[in-house]
Amino acid sequence: GEDVEQSLFLSVREGDSSVINCTYTDSSSTYLYWYKQEPGAGLQLLTYIFSNMDMKQDQRLTVLLNKKDKHLSLRIADTQTGDSAIYFCAEWNTGFQKLVFGTGTRLLVSP
């Protein structure tokens, strides 16, 4: 089956690290994506990781993948108020040629 789950809400203080978690169920997943959505806007691609990798780092962003547990996380270092947004985890479903999205995690960064 296909199901991507995320926690709904995360609140952090400016300067702290944020960790957004995601679990997926499709064993045929090949690529896993993180997107950011600000109010009233489309989806901004943040990063993606291939399922045979354990970790990927891109500036303030670190993605960790535990394929055995089908668990994906996005760590944002030195979180800023501009990072406040909804973050979506998505898996690429090869069989249906589509992205399957989670429900999104709303990140609130307070000064």
Add this chain to the structure above:
Amino acid sequence: DAGVTQSPTHLIKTRGQHVTLRCSPISGHKSVSWYQQVLGQGPQFIFQYYEKEERGRGNFPDRFSARQFPNYSSELNVNALLLGDSALYLCASSTAGQGMDTIYFGEGSWLTVV
């Protein structure tokens, strides 16, 4: 370089009407996909097109249709609009529509059905 462009950005339609949404992919990208995002939820896959051929279809009624043109732009058509069709419609662009491609989204078209 222009990103994925969608039009219109906002529109209001009445129940039973028809709507056409348009998308221009990033230059060089041959695949366009459409997603529907209802308020408070993640995007749901509607269609994928590659080289003018439909490659994938999500669980949407036949009222939803799409096509891709020789210049790789795409249209999404929805007939007999229902209140539940109110959503943000997102277009995604990629080189070949595969998972290893980098998949970019446009800003979306906000559809309100009254």
